[in-house]
Amino acid sequence: MAEKFIEVKNVEKSYWRDTLEIPVLNNINLDIEKGDFLALMGPSGSGKTTLLNLIAGIDRPSTGEIFVDGVDIAPLSDGMLARWRSDNVGFVFQFYNLLPVLTAFENVELPLLLTKLSKQERKHQVETALSIVGLADRMDHYPNQLSGGQEQRVAIARAIATDPSFILADEPTGDLDKVSAEEIMDLLSQLNKEFGKTIIMVTHDPKAAEYARTQRHLDKGELNNNHA
Amino acid sequence: MKFLKLTWKNSFRHKLRTFLTILGLAIAVMAYSVIRTSVDAWYAGASASSPNRLVTINNVSLIFTIPMAYKEKIEKVDGITGITWAQWFGGVYVDPKNFFAQFAVDPVTYFDLYPEYIVPEEQFQDFLSQRNSVIVGRKLADRFNWSVGDPVRLIGTIFPGDWDFVIAGIYTGTKEITDESQWFMHFAYLDERMKVEAPPRAGQIGSFITRIDDPNRAVEISNNIDAMFENSIAETKTDTEEAFQLSFVAMAGSIVAGLKAVSVLVIGIILLVLANTMAMTARERTSEYAMMKSLGFRTAHIAGLIFGESLFIAAMGGLMGILITLPIVNLVRVGLSDFFPVFKLDPITVMLGFSAAIIVGFLAAIFPAIKAVNTSIIDGLRIID
Ligand SMILES: Nc1ncnc2c1ncn2[C@@H]1O[C@H](COP(=O)(O)OP(=O)(O)OP(=O)(O)O)[C@@H](O)[C@H]1O
Ligand SMILES: [Mg+2]
Numbered sequence: 012m013a014e015k016f017i018e019v020k021n022v023e024k025s026y027w028r029d030t031l032e033i034p035v036l037n038n039i040n041l042d043i044e045k046g047d048f049l050a051l052m053g054p055s056g057s058g059k060t061t062l063l064n065l066i067a068g069i070d071r072p073s074t075g076e077i078f079v080d081g082v083d084i085a086p087l088s089d090g091m092l093a094r095w096r097s098d099n100v101g102f103v104f105q106f107y108n109l110l111p112v113l114t115a116f117e118n119v120e121l122p123l124l125l126t127k128l129s130k131q132e133r134k135h136q137v138e139t140a141l142s143i144v145g146l147a148d149r150m151d152h153y154p155n156q157l158s159g160g161q162e163q164r165v166a167i168a169r170a171i172a173t174d175p176s177f178i179l180a181d182e183p184t185g186d187l188d189k190v191s192a193e194e195i196m197d198l199l200s201q202l203n204k205e206f207g208k209t210i211i212m213v214t215h216d217p218k219a220a221e222y223a224r225t226q227r228h229l230d231k232g233e234l235n236n237n238h239a
Numbered sequence: 240m241k242f243l244k245l246t247w248k249n250s251f252r253h254k255l256r257t258f259l260t261i262l263g264l265a266i267a268v269m270a271y272s273v274i275r276t277s278v279d280a281w282y283a284g285a286s287a288s289s290p291n292r293l294v295t296i297n298n299v300s301l302i303f304t305i306p307m308a309y310k311e312k313i314e315k316v317d318g319i320t321g322i323t324w325a326q327w328f329g330g331v332y333v334d335p336k337n338f339f340a341q342f343a344v345d346p347v348t349y350f351d352l353y354p355e356y357i358v359p360e361e362q363f364q365d366f367l368s369q370r371n372s373v374i375v376g377r378k379l380a381d382r383f384n385w386s387v388g389d390p391v392r393l394i395g396t397i398f399p400g401d402w403d404f405v406i407a408g409i410y411t412g413t414k415e416i417t418d419e420s421q422w423f424m425h426f427a428y429l430d431e432r433m434k435v436e437a438p439p440r441a442g443q444i445g446s447f448i449t450r451i452d453d454p455n456r457a458v459e460i461s462n463n464i465d466a467m468f469e470n471s472i473a474e475t476k477t478d479t480e481e482a483f484q485l486s487f488v489a490m491a492g493s494i495v496a497g498l499k500a501v502s503v504l505v506i507g508i509i510l511l512v513l514a515n516t517m518a519m520t521a522r523e524r525t526s527e528y529a530m531m532k533s534l535g536f537r538t539a540h541i542a543g544l545i546f547g548e549s550l551f552i553a554a555m556g557g558l559m560g561i562l563i564t565l566p567i568v569n570l571v572r573v574g575l576s577d578f579f580p581v582f583k584l585d586p587i588t589v590m591l592g593f594s595a596a597i598i599v600g601f602l603a604a605i606f607p608a609i610k611a612v613n614t615s616i617i618d619g620l621r622i623i624d
Binding site for chain 2: 064067069089090093094096097098100102104110112113117121122124125169
């Protein structure tokens, strides 16, 4: 039996526009096992990003609990949550979100600046991460000298550089052509299979979702129970 | 510091904008420093004055004279250890544009009361021995290319006629703020000619200068002097030398106040410029800060990056400002040397100018930093540039 790693329990989330409550997530219950690769699918506006953000600890549920490795992250203070993210979460964004003034090396090093690692140790980690994504030869390139697919690989290297306990990716192939998208999915799947990383990925693309071990569908804020 | 490189790279992301902001700061610091130096120059006479000297003039105004005969009475006042006198000559050298201060003085006592004017002994002896000789300041001599032995003719205005002099010596000041642009002639030379040409004007002087041992008694001694001449034809007004000098500055007080207001305004404007730059910068980077926060960067990190960048730009502007201030103060010193005998950049001015830049850097970062810190991650990430 695989162990329960992430547990979303009775989570509801509403946004407020002035006095108008906009319910986004309804009574979400979701268990994710360690080493899983989950694809979260669903129509636009169904609340996929919202759910991912809650698990990521960058947004808070209106009600309910989110346990990660036994810790309920909802009541943590902002500062504690920031520390928790830096220790546990690797982020991959649709638009890569690399800093344009930093080289590939420096972008990957960015989250490591928050750790106590020495300069030498950081260098080692960055080089390892960049060689995993196949960009060891592009360390000194700036984002605008890289293709979209390469930028996303740098972003993935940044996500794994701190060796987080899980990786969250919101439409990681949403802005890429078919070939680059396949490379990115191969890479994520390799991280899952070879390195045992737990991955939660939001995607619109059924082909991308095929790389995942589990697929879940969100619709109008409700999670369908079919395990595809 | 691990974050210095990012601060540095961020600062030069928009090279032109950063350069213009630094240039603006530099010009503001320079303007502030030059203005403050000018204000200092106004007060230079007062700050160079000695607390041990009192000046007695006619109670009506400086342009009215007092009789020489007061000397015997004044020097007997308790607390006074020396006395000399001076009369404003006001002659023209070639062209009225060539204005400089000319005093007819009693040679021995005057230089005794003003030990800050240094004259080589040999030149001083020549001065004493020749009635129509003069001692001039180093700067004045340089200005007109005079050397010892040169004949100089002044056209009298207050004391009409052609007056011929010989340069006997050149004095230098003991301090940097000592005025080296004055001209000292024999009072006797002036007075003897007055006895012949305008007898009622003989024996009249502009001011007595007295030395006191105890500056704390200045007010008491001044009052004692003035009390002696109450209700006489020429009532006197005695003050410390500093108060006397400040009374000239007071005439220009509103100009000085205006200059000070301008210098504060300049700093205020540059605050707006830098605040605007920082606000633009922080707004453009909203999604970057959100990304960094999602990675675990905390309030202090984000605020640190914004303050660091603002302070860095401000410090660059401050340093550059100091660098351009030095040559400009020199230019002004040369250009206005007739007007300001002492025009010197005070280290305190440099420090204040630089500090003003740093304070501006700090203030300019507050609002953008608060905004960046308070923008939630999900709102920040939503903005795609
Ligand atoms: N900060 C917010 N304030 C108000 N409403 C929000 C906010 N964030 C999301 N919403 C709303 O919540 C709903 C779900 O948004 P979410 O971004 O989670 O959808 P999604 O499934 O990720 O959609 P997409 O596939 O287009 O990315 C949408 O109706 C959206 O308008
Ligand atoms: Mg989304």
